[in-house]
Amino acid sequence: MHRLDVDLGERSYPILIGSGLLIDSSQFEQYIRGKQVLVVTNETIAPLYLKTVLDGLKAFSKVDVVELPDGEAFKTLDTVNRVFDSLLENRHDRGTTIVALGGGVIGDMSGFAAACYQRGVDFVQVPTTLLSQVDSSVGGKTGVNHPLGKNMIGAFYQPQLVLIDIDTLNTLPDRELSAGIAEVIKYGMICDPAFFGWLEENMDLLLARDPQALAYAVERSCADKAAVVAEDERESGRRAILNFGHTFGHAIEAVQGYGKWLHGEAVAAGMVMAAELSCLRGWIGKSEVERLRALLTKASLPQQSPEDMTVDDYLNAMSVDKKVQDGKLRLVLLRALGDAQIVSDTPKDQLVEALRACGAQ
Amino acid sequence: MHRLDVDLGERSYPILIGSGLLIDSSQFEQYIRGKQVLVVTNETIAPLYLKTVLDGLKAFSKVDVVELPDGEAFKTLDTVNRVFDSLLENRHDRGTTIVALGGGVIGDMSGFAAACYQRGVDFVQVPTTLLSQVDSSVGGKTGVNHPLGKNMIGAFYQPQLVLIDIDTLNTLPDRELSAGIAEVIKYGMICDPAFFGWLEENMDLLLARDPQALAYAVERSCADKAAVVAEDERESGRRAILNFGHTFGHAIEAVQGYGKWLHGEAVAAGMVMAAELSCLRGWIGKSEVERLRALLTKASLPQQSPEDMTVDDYLNAMSVDKKVQDGKLRLVLLRALGDAQIVSDTPKDQLVEALRACGAQ
Numbered sequence: 116m117h118r119l120d121v122d123l124g125e126r127s128y129p130i131l132i133g134s135g136l137l138i139d140s141s142q143f144e145q146y147i148r149g150k151q152v153l154v155v156t157n158e159t160i161a162p163l164y165l166k167t168v169l170d171g172l173k174a175f176s177k178v179d180v181v182e183l184p185d186g187e188a189f190k191t192l193d194t195v196n197r198v199f200d201s202l203l204e205n206r207h208d209r210g211t212t213i214v215a216l217g218g219g220v221i222g223d224m225s226g227f228a229a230a231c232y233q234r235g236v237d238f239v240q241v242p243t244t245l246l247s248q249v250d251s252s253v254g255g256k257t258g259v260n261h262p263l264g265k266n267m268i269g270a271f272y273q274p275q276l277v278l279i280d281i282d283t284l285n286t287l288p289d290r291e292l293s294a295g296i297a298e299v300i301k302y303g304m305i306c307d308p309a310f311f312g313w314l315e316e317n318m319d320l321l322l323a324r325d326p327q328a329l330a331y332a333v334e335r336s337c338a339d340k341a342a343v344v345a346e347d348e349r350e351s352g353r354r355a356i357l358n359f360g361h362t363f364g365h366a367i368e369a370v371q372g373y374g375k376w377l378h379g380e381a382v383a384a385g386m387v388m389a390a391e392l393s394c395l396r397g398w399i400g401k402s403e404v405e406r407l408r409a410l411l412t413k414a415s416l417p418q419q420s421p422e423d424m425t426v427d428d429y430l431n432a433m434s435v436d437k438k439v440q441d442g443k444l445r446l447v448l449l450r451a452l453g454d455a456q457i458v459s460d461t462p463k464d465q466l467v468e469a470l471r472a473c474g475a476q
Numbered sequence: 477m478h479r480l481d482v483d484l485g486e487r488s489y490p491i492l493i494g495s496g497l498l499i500d501s502s503q504f505e506q507y508i509r510g511k512q513v514l515v516v517t518n519e520t521i522a523p524l525y526l527k528t529v530l531d532g533l534k535a536f537s538k539v540d541v542v543e544l545p546d547g548e549a550f551k552t553l554d555t556v557n558r559v560f561d562s563l564l565e566n567r568h569d570r571g572t573t574i575v576a577l578g579g580g581v582i583g584d585m586s587g588f589a590a591a592c593y594q595r596g597v598d599f600v601q602v603p604t605t606l607l608s609q610v611d612s613s614v615g616g617k618t619g620v621n622h623p624l625g626k627n628m629i630g631a632f633y634q635p636q637l638v639l640i641d642i643d644t645l646n647t648l649p650d651r652e653l654s655a656g657i658a659e660v661i662k663y664g665m666i667c668d669p670a671f672f673g674w675l676e677e678n679m680d681l682l683l684a685r686d687p688q689a690l691a692y693a694v695e696r697s698c699a700d701k702a703a704v705v706a707e708d709e710r711e712s713g714r715r716a717i718l719n720f721g722h723t724f725g726h727a728i729e730a731v732q733g734y735g736k737w738l739h740g741e742a743v744a745a746g747m748v749m750a751a752e753l754s755c756l757r758g759w760i761g762k763s764e765v766e767r768l769r770a771l772l773t774k775a776s777l778p779q780q781s782p783e784d785m786t787v788d789d790y791l792n793a794m795s796v797d798k799k800v801q802d803g804k805l806r807l808v809l810l811r812a813l814g815d816a817q818i819v820s821d822t823p824k825d826q827l828v829e830a831l832r833a834c835g836a837q
Contacts, residue, residue: 196553203624206795231592234619234630235710258595263564269595270631349596434567 117334121253121341123348126273130252130341132334134326136280137164137241140171146276148237149210150176155198155225156216157185160243163286168216168241179205183221187368187378190220190260192268198228212237212275218244218291219251219378223269226257230272238274243283245295245329246379249302249336252277254344254357265365271349281330289322289415294379296321296414299332301386302339304407305359308453310335315406318413356455359447360386363470366432370424376417383416384473392461392469393448403452419474426467426475478695482614482702484709487634491613491702493695495687497641498525498602501532507637509598510571512538516559516586517577518546521604524647529577529602540566544582548729548739551581551621553629559589573598573636579605579652580612580739584630587618591633599635604644606656606690607740610663610697613638615705615718626726632710642691650683654776655740657682660693661771662747663700666720669814671696676767679774717816720808721747724831727793731785737778744777745834753822753830754809764813780835787828787836 116133131142152175156165161182172178181201183194202211213236215225222240229238242248258269284292296318303311313335314321320328340357347354363385367376390404411418420429433444443459444466450456477494492503513536517526522543533539542562544555563572574597576586583601590599603609619630645653657679664672674696675682681689701718708715724746728737751765769779781790794805804820805827811817 192553192557199622199629200624203622203628231619231629231631233628234617234632256595258592261560261564263561267564267594268560268592270592271595 117330119334119337119341121273122345123255123273126255126348128274128276130277130279130337132279132281132330132337134280134282134330136278137167137171137283140174142276142278143171143214143239144174146239147175147212148275149212151207151211152178152214153198153202153205153207153211154178154180154214154216155183155221155228156180157183157221159185160217160221164216164243164283168214172214177205177207179207183224185220187220187260190224192259195224195228195231195259198225199232202228202232207232207236209233209236212239214239214241216241216243217247218242219247222247222251223257223266224259226251226255226272226274227259227269230257230270235272238272240274240277242277242279244287245284245292245333246298247295248279248333249295249340250298252279253337253340254354255348265368279333281326281333284324284329291377291379292322292324293415294377294383297379297383297386297411297416299336300407300410300414301357301359301382302336304386304390304449304452305356305447305455306343306453307335307339308451310339311406311410311452315410318410322414353457355445355457356447359449359455360384360389362433362444362446363388363429366429367421367424369432370428371421376421380417383411384418384420387411387418388420388469388473389446389448391472392446392465393450395465395469396448398448398450399452403449406452420470422474422476424475426470429470429475430466478691480695480698480702482634483706484616484634487616487709489635489637491638491640491698493640493642493691493698495641495643495691497639498528498532498644501535503637503639504532504575504600505535507600508536508573509636510573511536512568512572513540513575514559514563514566514568514572515539515541515575515577516544516582516589517541518544518582520546521578521582525577525604525644529575533575538566538568540568544585546581548581548621551585553620556585556589556592556620559586560593563589563593568593568597570594570597573600575600575602577602577604578608579603580608583608583612584618584627585620587612587616587633587635588620588630591618591631596633599633601635601638603638603640605648606645606653606694607659608656609640609694610656610701611659613640614698614701615715616709626729640694642687642694645685645690650776652738652740653683653685655738655744657775658740658744658747658772658777660697661768661775662718662720662743663697665747665751665768665810665813666717666808666816667704667814668696668700669812671700672767672771672813676771679771683775714818716806716818717808720810720816721745721750723794723805723807724749724790727790728782728785730793731789732782737782741778744772745779745781748772748779749781749830749834750807750809752833753807753826754811756826756830757809759809759811760813764810767813781831783835783837785836787831790831790836791827
């Protein structure tokens with residue numbers, strides 16, 4: 116088992132990464148302080164891992180379960196309200212702990228419910244998808260979507276523990292594995308060029324679900340993210356580099372309707388758009404854009420816009436994105452592979468050209 | 477104008493108290509950092525003060541207004557969602573400031589919306605009722621009710637500024653003025669016996685809305701509360717003394733249906749229940765309970781339970797109250813007038829006797 120500590124002062128917490136962790140109840144017993152636990156999961160994950168987790172929670176006197184519908188389309192305030200209903204119907208008090216068992220949607224909603232229930236209760240994450248293991252495990256971003264924008268309602272809220280059992284990736288569909296790899300590739304692009312090189316060498320092992328390769332990729336991704344977050348917990352500055360590809364990706368998700376493209380797929384195409392824009396600015400070369408495109412293709416990820424999206428679709432969608440400050444579009448570009456920078460002076464014609472280079476109509 | 481600083485480290489903020497503050501735009505210009513403002517108010521307050529506030533906000537390039545229905549019954553997640561709708565429809569970004577113009581319900585919902593919108597935007601409170609001026613101005617508690625419990629969903633979130641214009645109390649109905657006085661009396665009871673004496677002397681002036689007396693009572697209440705909150709921002713210990721009378725009060729509100737009894741009225745009766753219990757424990761004498769009852773009566777506040785509530789109604793309602801830790805009922809009692817203490821070892825028969833002494837069936 117590997118242990119990585121996310122250093123956020125009094126809000127610090129460990130990420131434990133390994134095989135067979137779900138079966139080992141000692142972690143829960145060490146990190147959950149009260150006697151009440153609510154497990155939040157979904158209808159896809161429950162049949163696979165709920166029994167194992169409940170076995171691991173036998174030491175707690177009150178363990179309830181709420182099973183939510185699966186999918187980004189259900190990442191809403193109404194669904195979070197079902198968690199509140201369950202907490203109140205089962206009389207959970209301020210000493211309760213919410214355990215999120217599932218992917219990013221479950222983690223984001225459970226974390227937001229933990230942040231808001233009685234103004235804050237304890238929270239443990241058990242992410243079961245690669246995307247949630249390498250993304251939502253670190254950073255404390257929780258929340259839900261609004262019909263007018265993704266992740267518009269939420270809180271920064273840190274868990275007491277993140278427990279990553281690599282074995283859960285064995286049941287992950289190929290398409291979701293690839294979507295998670297998109298975020299892994301992102302860390303290489305924005306701050307870890309050596310890791311990008313490792314990914315070029317080892318993509319076949321990841322796709323074959325080699326446990327050592329997966330554990331290494333998860334740990335290095337979490338470490339890369341933790342280093343960025345520790346500098347800037349509430350995203351007032353540098354942390355925004357983690358949004359590389361996301362402003363474009365959110366536009367794709369919003370216009371296509373949440374859930375049609377997976378988040379990681381939208382981010383993959385969005386990273387190419389940001390890379391093309393960095394190239395047009397003269398910061399990175401065509402060869403780096405090509406390396407990114409080649410690696411995404413190897414990982415079965417898109418590197419072009421959805422065919423039916425127009426340049427205007429992107430421009431409209433991006434102007435309500437969180438990354439807009441006082442009317443200026445802020446984007447994360449690359450000065451070099453592994454060196455991200457935030458800019459807010461992108462000429463509109465360059466933006467349009469980059470979108471067209473990725474197939475936007 | 478009086479200025480009181482609430483000392484919470486990097487989350488510190490000033491409370492400005494005086495007459496004619498709403499007309500003076502300089503405070504808004506000094507404390508609002510961005511160019512976007514959303515004023516959240518309700519249908520009762522808007523005709524009275526919205527125009528004045530909008531005049532004061534002329535320096536800002538984008539000022540939108542959302543007008544919510546009035547009353548505790550609307551303090552729900554659905555109503556807060558209308559604030560999110562308005563923020564997104566009007567394309568407010570992370571640099572926006574939410575201005576809460578109204579009483580405690582508006583303040584609690586606006587603060588919660590500010591805490592959650594894009595994971596946190598700036599927030600200014602302009603409380604227009606006595607209750608909100610002496611209670612929600614200090615402490616950062618924001619949130620909404622759930623059908624199964626009051627204030628069960630929320631966040632600790634501090635404003636950038638609280639602007640208290642005493643003149644707004646001139647339009648407050650008598651019943652609401654009295655309800656606010658209940659919380660003022662509470663500060664005397666829990667931590668400020670000299671102030672309790674001042675209230676016994678000056679209740680007539682307060683009821684006659686003497687501006688000097690009101691400004692003094694507001695400032696002293698805020699100072700008393702700020703001293704308690706500064707010690708314990710997130711209510712892990714001592715801060716809970718501010719809930720004196722509230723566990724009983726919440727039971728009254730929950731069983732009667734939110735809005736039938738005003739919050740301050742429920743707290744008034746709840747304080748007598750807590751005082752009776754303190755007396756049964758041998759901590760305060762009958763004479764102190766009588767002084768409280770007499771002062772409440774002078775302030776036109778209830779000092780007995782609603783006639784139709786039974787002891788079982790209270791016991792059931794209190795077991796889902798936030799003040800319960802691991803199944804034990806925590807209550808705030810008085811060792812002496814002005815000296816509150818948290819206990820979790822109340823014998824059930826004493827509890828029942830105290831409730832009966834206040835007319836519970």
